[in-house]
Amino acid sequence: MTDVPTHDSGGAHAATGWAPPLPLFLLQPVLARVVRRVASRYPELLERLGPVRGARFLIDPRGLPFTLLLKPDPDALLLRACPRGRPPAHDALIAGRFLDLLELVDAAEDGDALFFSRELTITGDTEAVVTLRNALDNVEGSVAATVAGMFGPPGRAALAALRRAARRGTPEAQP
Amino acid sequence: MIRPELVCPAGTPAGLRTAVEAGADTVYCGFQNATNARNFPGLNFTPQEMERAVGHAHDRGTKVLLALNTFPPAGKFDLWRDAAALGAEMGVDAFIVADIGVADHIAREHPGARLHLSVQAAASSPEAIRYYCREFGVKRVVLPRILTVPEIEALAAEIPCEIETFIFGNHGLMVEGRCSLTNYVTGLSTNMDGVCSPAADVHYDRDTEGTMTTRLRDVTIDRFGCAETAGYPTICKGRYHAPHREDGYYAFEEPVSLNLAKLLPSLMGAGVHAFKIEGRQRSRAYVRKVVGAFRRAVDDVMAGETPALDDLVALTEGRKQTEGAFKTKKWR
Incomplete structure (x- = not known):
């Protein structure tokens, strides 16, 4: 495990230093469904991860009021929302704008370019992160669309709005 | 003017399909082991994936080059021998080799196979290149990124094989294949x-x-x-x-990428047969953008038009680009 501080940079109440407790427990069953759906839809993704399937990735989508802990182990899949400021034990941290991370998941953005421009931050187990990036890049079709499709027309509409915002790169891009 | 072949990187099967779709004439890739110089975690092809990828590319008129461009340590040659046998069986269009032992093995055991000399062999003089052509039947040399365009033109007149030059991507000027x-x-x-x-x-x-x-x-x-x-x-x-x-x-090099978009006409005039885009470790987004941009640029030059050059600086290392030694030896 790596002791890596999270980057609490985008919470809605960052300016005041105070945030109401988030009802993250409501999100957990949804996230569990999401990771199971992605794993079953894209088995080649987990296969390509090979020995790093047991790694714990802390994903910090700047602009969202929580972080995500991912463990892509097919025998113990985990995707869980975590409160900012209280990072769980993890092996690697990936931090970036939510919409950039969304584009990375769908291979619509180049991770190295985001790294060069400092819009993407990586700490901890670099090998695990590189493996995850390469495995995701080999997935054809849209992981984000698969997830959005789980929530029917509202999910798809929300994704379309996010992508429009990402293309514009306007403040609206911040969820 | 020769219509140059656009040789594009593929780190994964999906990357190969993206390169083909974006207009690659040829795609280069490697197996998931030490036989190629991008042996990175999560990257490259299993034998089954390679076989399907070769079929996919050939069905669309795109060639596949197998990178066997590393140097086998003593006693471990089996890995390279097996990779060569697999590539020959799958019908790859050429092997990219750096080591004289690998070149000799393929020339002897797979006599119909086409050999390209990797940049990792660091062959930049007419004498060195002619040696590889004479001894192993090498048909193309990938030149180190240390020569000016006039030097490439002069070299082309003195060697009996095709020339491939990098046009975009990593700008490493160490003596290639010798860096420790x-x-x-x-x-x-x-x-x-x-x-x-x-x-x-x-x-x-x-x-x-x-x-x-x-x-x-x-x-x-x-x-x-x-x-x-x-x-x-x-x-x-x-x-x-x-x-x-x-x-x-x-002390050695700066974080900067090569981008020869503006030199394409002069390189084509110098007799370069193939343009190589570096980046098997990069994403499909990179492949789509870079291959697409150079596909259009090469086609424009061939049509006698001024190429419309996309701005690729966002994809470059350190967000900086250079024409390096191709433009002048004083590039630093």
């Missing part, structure tokens, strides 16, 4: 294990002010302020302190 910097720090060899700055040994640390420190094992390679663009964690692109220098400086 990674080996010095990690014990792993870029040239024999196929991995430069292995990810397992790379560490990024970020302080509260946003400064990022890049380390390879216990060697600090660079430290980027929060407003600075970053480069790859390779020793050759590191910024170091040295006597008689007040600040850290790039």
Whole structure:
């Protein structure tokens, strides 16, 4: 495990230093469904991860009021929302704008370019992160669309709005 | 004027399909082991994936080159021999080789196979290139990124094989295939294990002010302020302190990418047969954008038009690009 501080940079109440407790427990069953759906839809993704399937990735989508802990182990899949400021034990941290991370998941953005421009931050187990990036890049079709499709027309509409915002790169891009 | 072949990178099966769709004439790729110089975690092809990829490319009129461009250590030749046999069986269009032992093996055991000499062989003189052509039947040389366009033109007149030059991507000017910097720090060899700055040994640390420190094992390679663009964690692109220098400086190379978009007409006029885009370790987004941009640019030049050059700087290392030695030996 790596002791890596999270980057609490985008919470809605960052300016005041105070945030109401988030009802993250409501999100957990949804996230569990999401990771199971992605794993079953894209088995080649987990296969390509090979020995790093047991790694714990802390994903910090700047602009969202929580972080995500991912463990892509097919025998113990985990995707869980975590409160900012209280990072769980993890092996690697990936931090970036939510919409950039969304584009990375769908291979619509180049991770190295985001790294060069400092819009993407990586700490901890670099090998695990590189493996995850390469495995995701080999997935054809849209992981984000698969997830959005789980929530029917509202999910798809929300994704379309996010992508429009990402293309514009306007403040609206911040969820 | 020769219509140059656009040779494009593919790190994964999906990357290969993206390159084909974006207009690659030829795609180069490798197996998931030390037989190629991009032996990175999660990258490359299983034999089954390679077989399907070759079929996919050939069905669409695209060639596939198999990179066997590392140097087998003594006693471990089986890996390279097996990879060559697999490639021959699958019908790859050429092998990219660097080591004379691998070249000799393929020339003897797979006599119909076409050989390209990798940039890792660092052959840049007419004498060296003619040796590989004479002894192993090499049909194309990938030139090191150290020659000017007039030098390439002069070389073309003196060698009996095709010339391939890099036109975009990593700008590494170390004596290629001879660099031991990674080996010095990690014990792993870029040239024999196929991995430069292995990810397992790379560490990024970020302080509260946003400064990022890049380390390879216990060697600090660079430290980027929060407003600075970053480069790859390779020793050759590191910024170091040295006597008689007040600040850290790039002792070997700077984080910068090659972009020869503006030199395409002169390279084509110099007799270059193939243009290579570096980046098997890069994403499909990179492949789509870069291959698409150069496809249009090459087609424009062939049609006698001024190429419409997309701005690719966002994809370059450190967000900086250069025409390097191709334009002038004084490029630094």
